[in-house]
Amino acid sequence: MESSGFSLYTTVEKPSAKIHKAYSFIYLVAILGLIFYRIAYIPNEGYLPWILVFVAELGFAICWILDQALRWRPLDRITFPKRLSNRFEKELPPVDIFICTADPTKEPPLNTVNTVLSTLAHDYPVGKLSCYVSDDGGSALTFYALVEASRFAKFWVPFCRKYSVEQRCPEAYFNGSHHDQNKDSSFAVEWENLKNMYEAMKDSIDNTVVWGAVPQDKWKNHKGFEEWSSGITSRDHPSIVEILIEKGHDLPSLVYVAREKRPGKPHNFKAGALNVLIRVSSVMSNAPFILTLDCDMYANNCEALREAMCFFMDPQTGHQVGFVQFPQRFHGITKNDLYGNHLIRISDIQFKGLDGADGPIYIGTGCVHKRYVLCGSGHINSSNSTMEKTSPPKMVNDARILADCTYEENTQWGKKVGMLYGCAVEDVLTGFNIQCRGWKSVYCIPKRNAFQGHAPSNLNDTLIQHKRWSAGLFEIFVSKFCPFVYGIHRVSIVQRMCYGFYCFWAPSSLHILCYGLVPALSTLSGTSLFPQISSAWFLLFMFLSVSAYAHNAIEFLAAGGSVKRWWNEQRMWMIKGTSSYPFALIQVLCKLMGISEVGFEVSSKVSDDEVAKRYEAEVFEFGVASTMFTPPATLVLINLVALFNGITQVLRKGYPGVEDMFVQLMLSSFIVVNGYRILEGMFLRKDNGRMPMFITISSLGAAAILCFLASKISPCVKES
Numbered sequence: 001m002e003s004s005g006f007s008l009y010t011t012v013e014k015p016s017a018k019i020h021k022a023y024s025f026i027y028l029v030a031i032l033g034l035i036f037y038r039i040a041y042i043p044n045e046g047y048l049p050w051i052l053v054f055v056a057e058l059g060f061a062i063c064w065i066l067d068q069a070l071r072w073r074p075l076d077r078i079t080f081p082k083r084l085s086n087r088f089e090k091e092l093p094p095v096d097i098f099i100c101t102a103d104p105t106k107e108p109p110l111n112t113v114n115t116v117l118s119t120l121a122h123d124y125p126v127g128k129l130s131c132y133v134s135d136d137g138g139s140a141l142t143f144y145a146l147v148e149a150s151r152f153a154k155f156w157v158p159f160c161r162k163y164s165v166e167q168r169c170p171e172a173y174f175n176g177s178h179h180d181q182n183k184d185s186s187f188a189v190e191w192e193n194l195k196n197m198y199e200a201m202k203d204s205i206d207n208t209v210v211w212g213a214v215p216q217d218k219w220k221n222h223k224g225f226e227e228w229s230s231g232i233t234s235r236d237h238p239s240i241v242e243i244l245i246e247k248g249h250d251l252p253s254l255v256y257v258a259r260e261k262r263p264g265k266p267h268n269f270k271a272g273a274l275n276v277l278i279r280v281s282s283v284m285s286n287a288p289f290i291l292t293l294d295c296d297m298y299a300n301n302c303e304a305l306r307e308a309m310c311f312f313m314d315p316q317t318g319h320q321v322g323f324v325q326f327p328q329r330f331h332g333i334t335k336n337d338l339y340g341n342h343l344i345r346i347s348d349i350q351f352k353g354l355d356g357a358d359g360p361i362y363i364g365t366g367c368v369h370k371r372y373v374l375c376g377s378g379h380i381n382s383s384n385s386t387m388e389k390t391s392p393p394k395m396v397n398d399a400r401i402l403a404d405c406t407y408e409e410n411t412q413w414g415k416k417v418g419m420l421y422g423c424a425v426e427d428v429l430t431g432f433n434i435q436c437r438g439w440k441s442v443y444c445i446p447k448r449n450a451f452q453g454h455a456p457s458n459l460n461d462t463l464i465q466h467k468r469w470s471a472g473l474f475e476i477f478v479s480k481f482c483p484f485v486y487g488i489h490r491v492s493i494v495q496r497m498c499y500g501f502y503c504f505w506a507p508s509s510l511h512i513l514c515y516g517l518v519p520a521l522s523t524l525s526g527t528s529l530f531p532q533i534s535s536a537w538f539l540l541f542m543f544l545s546v547s548a549y550a551h552n553a554i555e556f557l558a559a560g561g562s563v564k565r566w567w568n569e570q571r572m573w574m575i576k577g578t579s580s581y582p583f584a585l586i587q588v589l590c591k592l593m594g595i596s597e598v599g600f601e602v603s604s605k606v607s608d609d610e611v612a613k614r615y616e617a618e619v620f621e622f623g624v625a626s627t628m629f630t631p632p633a634t635l636v637l638i639n640l641v642a643l644f645n646g647i648t649q650v651l652r653k654g655y656p657g658v659e660d661m662f663v664q665l666m667l668s669s670f671i672v673v674n675g676y677r678i679l680e681g682m683f684l685r686k687d688n689g690r691m692p693m694f695i696t697i698s699s700l701g702a703a704a705i706l707c708f709l710a711s712k713i714s715p716c717v718k719e720s
């Protein structure tokens with residue numbers, strides 16, 4: 001698309017896509033060759049492992065095909081915020097900002113405060129911003145932190161505006177700046193004062209959290225504390241709505257919302273929380289645009305909303321855009337990204353591909369929606385426009401009713417209206433449904449990261465997060481919203497393949513596990529499943545594996561990753577594929593059989609000092625006895641045994657031993673090298689982050705049983 005003088009943005013197709021297409025074509029031919037080989041050379045006896053490996057290869061092939069959709073037409077976009085402000089400064093639409101928090105122990109209230117302050121100080125007309133915090137923890141600690149934040153905001157927001165501060169998240173700002181930055185002395189004085197205020201606020205918030213209760217003498221600061229006087233709990237309390245900052249000329253408004261919670265009443269996790277905010281805000285500010293953020297996702301670029309408006313207000317295409325998604329960026333990740341949590345491949349490669357189809361997936365945070373797009377067919381609370389003019393006490397009362405847990409009974413909320421329920425990735429499902437109604441989405445990557453959040457900082461949390469994601473995505477696949485069936489008329493085939501790729505994360509564990517186990521166990525029983533080195537077919541296998549891996553690495557490096565990050569990422573792929581994904585698959589199958597539900601386990605944003613130190617040093621953390629570690633550990637052990645066994649055979653037989661087993665030995669070496677950190681955690685480490693004894697023993701047991709069975713099954717057991 002060309003940029004005319006009227007456009008507020010322009011798009012650039014990535015030239016590398018052409019090279020990629022040529023490569024894909026060659027690779028596809030090679031896949032067909034592999035299928036031919038597997039069918040033509042099927043052994044007469046003992047064909048079970050052969051078939052298993054073949055099916056696994058078909059699984060990889062399907063994922064590969066779906067993955068091509070994510071590479072089909074990658075786009076870069078460039079915005080023109082200057083044009084926006086020249087032409088539309090006065091017409092910039094109001095925006096409601098939704099921030100969700102759920103648990104003050106896992107999500108420190110100070111983080112929430114920083115997220116809130118960073119958005120209150122956003123570079124956007126003050127009167128057009130309103131901020132709503134949903135507290136699913138119903139916690140006086142969070143409320144207290146926000147009361148403190150509302151007092152600090154009165155100084156922070158004017159300061160940021162006066163000095164055009166770039167970083168408007170106070171924690172990040174005071175960590176990274178010094179007042180001698182060629183500013184005049186009045187700045188230095190204000191800076192010093194503000195820093196002291198911030199530190200005092202921080203101490204008092206952190207101390208309250210450590211103490212576990214808000215000191216009585218603070219209660220007088222806001223009448224809202226009375227809500228907690230009757231000893232309510234996070235799971236059982238009425239709805240609480242408190243205005244912390246009234247809309248004025250110098251500050252955006254700030255509203256605290258804890259929706260009603262009652263035991264036994266489903267609350268639908270984050271989706272439920274967001275729907276309450278949609279309703280509550282509809283009787284207060286009712287802005288036509290909504291920005292959703294997680295409590296730990298602070299605004300790092302104070303112009304982010306303007307960036308988003310470049311797409312919504314573009315004269316030619318703005319009317320088609322349902323939502324604008326920013327990439328999830330993170331702070332505090334170690335240099336080499338030990339657990340692959342930067343999500344470079346998703347954020348910087350795959351989502352650009354999605355952007356060239358019907359647009360990126362909604363990923364729950366850092367996303368601006370048109371309100372009526374989020375509300376289904378424009379059906380919100382019918383009387384919202386009249387309520388807008390009512391007085392604050394009446395408004396708060398109306399809002400409380402909208403936050404009651406019975407409000408949604410017999411309504412379309414969660415089914416057709418608002419965020420959709422019943423899926424651990426409510427965001428992806430909701431976004432897909434929006435696209436199925438014909439809306440496009442846009443991927444917006446400003447030079448300076450728009451929002452920055454906290455990523456899991458240990459292995460177990462990472463695996464649990466990916467279990468939730470892959471379970472949620474697979475839930476979509478088995479629901480009526482299955483991307484291959486639903487929305488056929490509105491969503492392009494390429495787009496549906498992209499969704500399909502993610503939906504297959506959980507089931508892809510089957511072929512990953514199969515490929516990790518079957519060849520290794522076959523080595524133990526002396527069965528060869530791959531062509532001999534001297535065969536021409538061998539080259540085909542080499543091409544398929546080596547070029548795929550090289551492509552994977554080159555693409556990652558081109559997207560700005562380093563070699564070490566790539567190495568860590570691919571290792572995490574193996575670990576997730578044999579841990580998060582199979583567990584997610586089991587979880588969803590249990591749900592389908594009515595045995596259990598898939599919940600939303602909130603990830604922890606805190607870690608104790610010792611664990612944090614190991615993370616800093618990029619030492620793998622196995623410190624908790626998590627069953628998530630057992631399958632990858634078992635897999636690595638089996639491949640270690642297979643490798644030893646294979647090498648002994650080679651030593652004994654010489655070249656003929658290599659001839660048959662080369663590919664299998666390569667595969668096992670690959671898994672052992674990748675799993676070295678796991679082996680080290682089981683057998684070599686002494687620190688508290690090593691593999692718990694229970695997991696080591698159970699993995700050894702599982703590996704021993706499988707190896708034993710494998711060596712019994714085959715007729716040609718090796719005598720070694």
Ligand SMILES: O=c1ccn([C@@H]2O[C@H](COP(=O)(O)OP(=O)(O)O[C@H]3O[C@H](CO)[C@@H](O)[C@H](O)[C@H]3O)[C@@H](O)[C@H]2O)c(=O)[nH]1
Nearest residue numbers: 100101102136269270273294295363364365424425602603
């Ligand atoms: O019952 C709940 C559970 C969670 N949350 C909030 O949801 C957000 C995300 O939770 P988190 O534990 O941080 O999960 P992540 O895996 O980091 O979240 C990613 O994945 C989620 C979907 O699984 C998306 O909703 C998020 O936006 C996205 O950042 C946080 O602000 C929570 O406070 C609630 O408000 N209520």
Ligand SMILES: [Mn+2]
Nearest residue numbers: 294296454603
């Ligand atoms: Mn998070």
